[in-house]
Amino acid sequence: MHTAQELADFTVPLLADYVTVDLTEAVRLGEEPLERLGPMGGRLPKFRRAGMASIHPGTPESLWPRGEVVYVPPASPFIRVLSSGKSVLQPVLETAPGTWLDDDPARAAKIRELGMHSLMVVPVHARGALLGVAVFVRTDTPAPFDEADLLFAEELVARAALSLDNARRYTRERATALALQHSLLPRSVSGGAAADVVARYLPADAEGGEGGVGRYVHGQPYR
Incomplete structure (x- = not known):
């Protein structure tokens, strides 16, 4: 465009x-x-x-x-x-x-x-x-x-x-590339009863969105 x-x-x-x-x-x-x-x-x-x-x-x-x-x-x-x-x-x-x-x-x-x-x-x-x-x-x-x-x-x-x-x-x-990156993430994650857990893909090249590794990002523990 x-x-x-x-x-x-x-x-x-x-x-x-x-x-x-x-x-x-x-x-x-x-x-x-x-x-x-x-x-x-x-x-x-x-x-x-x-x-x-x-x-x-x-x-x-x-x-x-x-x-x-x-x-x-x-x-x-x-x-x-x-x-x-x-x-x-x-x-x-x-x-x-x-x-x-x-x-x-x-x-x-x-x-x-x-x-x-x-x-x-x-x-x-x-x-x-x-x-x-x-x-x-x-x-x-x-x-x-x-x-x-x-x-x-x-x-x-x-x-x-x-x-x-x-x-x-x-x-x-x-x-x-984005579809491939998303496919590398786990289908489901669990932190048990203590925490919310989600998966995120962090590219090595933040500007181009290429490369990188999968990371687990932990939420706040339940009170």
């Missing part, structure tokens, strides 16, 4: 007026991917908003706050990016009737209200996994996105994707 937010913050207003980073739940943070994302085969993936930034205070463009599940229409550019693994560039954002926005009236209303006129959707790739999409939008900046902007966005996203995947792997490994 922190890395995704940093990507959004860095690119506004450097590249775009509004940016979101949405991570697919098919590759959960802290876990190995259950499957590689390729052709969708009719399956609609879920996204979770991990980062967003805007030139407007309060990010009025976003329909969802950070951490919330994001609705994605099946015919949207976001699904096209997940299906192909390739970026989508729309120098002029398609908003006319008959487009994917017909199935997403809330998003269409935001686009018209805030004058969103140019769009880039870039896949977040890392080590063979597709983690999500980064969306770049221009509202107040009159110039549309071009191929040079897309190349720049793809380079930024590629660098951020490695950090996102490292964070995901670290979270998974840390969760595994």
